[in-house]
Amino acid sequence: MYALNEAVANVRHQIESHDTRFTILVGSLGLLFLLALALRSSPTNQKQAPMLSETIPYVSNTLQYMTNMNTFLARTKKALAKRNIVGFRLGGRPFYFLTSPPNIQTFFRTSPAIGFETFILVAITNMMGATPKDVAKFAHDKSGRQPNPAPGTAEDAKRYWFDMQTMMHKYLSTTHYSDALARTYQRFFNRELDAYYDSLLANSSAKDDPEWTEMRIIPLLKATMAKAAILSLQGEYIFEVVPDLLDRFWDYDKVLSTILYGPPKWLFPGVYAKAERFCGATAKFHQAAVAKFDWEGPDREKDWDPVLGSRFWREFSRWLTDCGFTPRTCGGFAGVTGIVAINANTVPVCTWAIMEMIRGQELLTRLRDEIAGALVEEDGETRFDLQRLVNLPLLQSVYVEVMRLRVSINVTREVVQPLEVDGYLLKPGSVLQAPTEISHYDEAVWGVEGHPAAEFWAERHVKYVDGVPVFEMRGRPTDFFPYGGGVAICPGRHFAKQEIMLTIAMLASKFEYEFVGWVDIASGRPSDRPPINDPKYAGAAGVPPDRDMRVRVKRLW
Numbered sequence: 001m002y003a004l005n006e007a008v009a010n011v012r013h014q015i016e017s018h019d020t021r022f023t024i025l026v027g028s029l030g031l032l033f034l035l036a037l038a039l040r041s042s043p044t045n046q047k048q049a050p051m052l053s054e055t056i057p058y059v060s061n062t063l064q065y066m067t068n069m070n071t072f073l074a075r076t077k078k079a080l081a082k083r084n085i086v087g088f089r090l091g092g093r094p095f096y097f098l099t100s101p102p103n104i105q106t107f108f109r110t111s112p113a114i115g116f117e118t119f120i121l122v123a124i125t126n127m128m129g130a131t132p133k134d135v136a137k138f139a140h141d142k143s144g145r146q147p148n149p150a151p152g153t154a155e156d157a158k159r160y161w162f163d164m165q166t167m168m169h170k171y172l173s174t175t176h177y178s179d180a181l182a183r184t185y186q187r188f189f190n191r192e193l194d195a196y197y198d199s200l201l202a203n204s205s206a207k208d209d210p211e212w213t214e215m216r217i218i219p220l221l222k223a224t225m226a227k228a229a230i231l232s233l234q235g236e237y238i239f240e241v242v243p244d245l246l247d248r249f250w251d252y253d254k255v256l257s258t259i260l261y262g263p264p265k266w267l268f269p270g271v272y273a274k275a276e277r278f279c280g281a282t283a284k285f286h287q288a289a290v291a292k293f294d295w296e297g298p299d300r301e302k303d304w305d306p307v308l309g310s311r312f313w314r315e316f317s318r319w320l321t322d323c324g325f326t327p328r329t330c331g332g333f334a335g336v337t338g339i340v341a342i343n344a345n346t347v348p349v350c351t352w353a354i355m356e357m358i359r360g361q362e363l364l365t366r367l368r369d370e371i372a373g374a375l376v377e378e379d380g381e382t383r384f385d386l387q388r389l390v391n392l393p394l395l396q397s398v399y400v401e402v403m404r405l406r407v408s409i410n411v412t413r414e415v416v417q418p419l420e421v422d423g424y425l426l427k428p429g430s431v432l433q434a435p436t437e438i439s440h441y442d443e444a445v446w447g448v449e450g451h452p453a454a455e456f457w458a459e460r461h462v463k464y465v466d467g468v469p470v471f472e473m474r475g476r477p478t479d480f481f482p483y484g485g486g487v488a489i490c491p492g493r494h495f496a497k498q499e500i501m502l503t504i505a506m507l508a509s510k511f512e513y514e515f516v517g518w519v520d521i522a523s524g525r526p527s528d529r530p531p532i533n534d535p536k537y538a539g540a541a542g543v544p545p546d547r548d549m550r551v552r553v554k555r556l557w
């Protein structure tokens with residue numbers, strides 16, 4: 001009884017303190033109990049996978065999963081120390097967390113027993129706010145993502161999943177187009193950095209040394225990196241149509257993990273208002289840009305144009321329009337498949353990389369030395385040779401370390417036919433999740449004496465052959481999957497890697513830094529400790545630091 005009273009008091013506290021994910025759960029509790037009863041009354045003689053313990057059956061794990069993923073992951077980490085699969089029920093539905101190379105291989109395998117469309121539908125519905133009629137178009141397409149439509153589906157029916165996948169693969173994942181995106185990003189990022197630094201200098205009150213100014217790392221990257229990435233993917237015109245786009249996006253980013261659950265609108269008007277402020281604006285952009293672009297003109301096949309940006313965005317926008325989706329649905333795609341996909345992970349990951357580099361001045365010096373070999377002067381411009389840059393051993397090692405430690409995504413699949421995993425037969429309707437945070441922090445895989453897996457160590461993936469540094473990732477691909485895997489693997493992964501390396505390289509070589517101190521983000525006051533992963537982002541995306549860094553900075557070129 002005490003436990004129940006405590007739980008009720010906790011519920012009240014969470015609601016009063018506006019913990020949104022907690023409140024979603026409260027709205028679902030009635031349904032949950034009904035489902036729990038139904039599950040209890042359906043006996044099974046199947047060998048059950050081990051289940052995560054819980055204080056209040058069918059309730060506690062669900063509560064914790066939805067309100068405190070950080071603690072939930074810490075508990076499952078312990079359970080998975082002795083086994084490679086652990087189950088729990090969420091809203092009555094069986095969920096399984098998987099780890100170990102064989103299980104991860106099964107998870108990413110192309111198999112008729114495993115699907116992933118359900119979860120993309122959830123994102124299209126809740127995060128993008130697509131209209132129900134448009135969501136139904138995707139939901140009714142059962143033809144799959146393979147070139148041949150799945151057996152039993154009409155040959156001539158519109159293939160939404162396959163078309164989308166083909167377009168993403170062709171215009172994002174192939175070398176020509178990811179290189180083109182990276183080249184454009186480099187140009188815009190350099191321009192945005194110059195503009196940011198110039199405006200800091202112009203507003204600086206410290207005139208004793210006119211070349212030095214002070215700044216914080218998080219706002220720097222949220223402004224310059226995000227703007228350069230959007231300009232590269234979607235062009236310049238979007239900022240004409242929506243001048244305060246960045247502000248709308250970062251405001252929406254804060255509620256992403258809440259809106260993903262589709263909480264009741266009447267309980268969460270603020271969350272939906274932020275989503276509408278963002279996706280409503282991107283809908284306006286989509287309509288205006290598709291109308292403005294000259295579809296018969298010379299820009300149609302260019303790698304970049306000012307109105308619709310990259311070739312990917314041009315083709316994708318045309319496809320969305322040709323599918324007859326409403327402007328609001330198209331705006332949801334422009335916001336989420338475009339701006340969220342391109343920024344929500346890369347910006348926090350780079351924020352960590354830059355902080356590690358500045359706080360370890362020796363690392364900064366070594367990176368600068370290495371990166372110097374990839375700097376070229378061309379037509380009076382300083383730029384990086386991409387091919388050379390992405391092969392630098394220390395830079396690659398830093399990239400893998402920040403991705404390993406700062407990407408926390410529960411990659412998700414659904415069992416659609418009975419599936420054997422780790423000796424257990426899982427029923428259709430079960431949800432499988434591979435949390436990166438468990439595999440990426442596995443001490444047995446990543447740990448080295450003096451450098452535990454949980455610690456950033458720039459050299460973890462560098463080995464020396466006859467004194468020459470060579471990049472060699474310590475873990476296997478089944479231990480490291482920040483981009484997911486298999487047929488649904490992130491189509492933006494090649495560009496993301498180039499973008500992250502370019503950002504680190506540009507900031508390492510372009511400025512001189514002096515560390516000033518850590519900053520408490522909420523109050524803006526000095527903090528007495530360095531950052532840790534912000535627990536609010538666990539399991540959902542790139543995890544930003546929970547403290548900012550203040551530095552003095554001087555431009556070198």
Ligand code: HEM
Nearest residue numbers: 341342345346407409482483484485488489490491492496
């Ligand atoms: C550090 C950066 C990034 C990380 C960690 C990341 C991670 C992921 C993950 C885990 C998935 C799901 C894969 C699966 O289910 O197996 C995904 C999907 C996706 N990503 Fe990324 N991503 C990143 C950057 C990007 C960028 C830069 C773009 C665009 C240029 C992008 C576009 C997408 C798209 C469009 C999908 C959905 C694909 C589909 O529906 O099949 N991502 N990403």
